[in-house]
Amino acid sequence: MNKLIITLLCVSCFGTAGAQSQKQHSLTGSPCPDFRFNEVKYFRKDNVSPADFKGQWLILDFWNKHCGNCIEKMPATDSLQHRFAGKVQVLLVGYTGSMYTHRPDKSIREFYSGIRERMHVNLPIAYDSVMFDKLSIGPxxxxxVVDPKGVVRAVTTGIKANDMADFLAGRQPVLEKATNRKGR
Structure with a gap:
């Protein structure tokens, strides 16, 4: 009996902590930061800003070529894009900077081209490092996740189709909070 009570308390506490942690991210609930991506590929426009996506959900998926988890999830993200076409737009944001030198890393372009071919994904991508720096993105x-009105609804490490369905139905899914280099 005591084990059952302790287990229920732990599950209750962790579930609550997960729901609260998403609300604590400094971007969540704020207007999407203003930006312009000037090198966009596999999309109808070569450069975009948040205004280009008003009226639909926008998923900005920041990644780098050293993130195996990011690459592994691309086929599922591509499926999410197809499932919610017209309501949701996914935009990958590939890191072009270098954390170790001051020279830009141009190899991500060829790297993503290989991923598209090998994994059969057709997601648009913006090549950029400015927003990584502006948002202090590290890991x-x-x-x-930005809603149709341009308000950030989540900053997370992953989003699945059922999470997006919750957003579209007006529910806030419980998502793992992503943290930046400043711990926010």
Missing amino acids: CPYIV
Whole structure:
């Protein structure tokens, strides 16, 4: 009996902590930061800003070529894009900077081209490092979910189709909070 009570308390506490941690991210509930991606590929436009996505959900999926988890999830993200076409737009944001030198890393372009071919994904991508710096993004995946009005609804490490269905139905899914280099 005591084990059951302790187990229920632990599950209750961890579930509550997960729900609260998402609300604590500094971007959540705020207007999407203003930006312009000037090098966008596999999309109808070569450069985009948040205004281009008003009226639909936007998933900004920040990743780098050293993030195995990011790459592994791309087929599922591609499926999510197809499932919610017209309501949701996924935009990968590939890191072009270098954490170790001051020279840009241009190899991600060829790297993503190989991923598209090998994994049969057709997700648009913006090549950028400015937003990584502006948002202090360190560990990836780092996913920003923006609603049709341009308000950030989540900053997470992953989003699945059932999570997106919750958003579309007006429910807030419990998602793992992503943290940036500042711990926010």
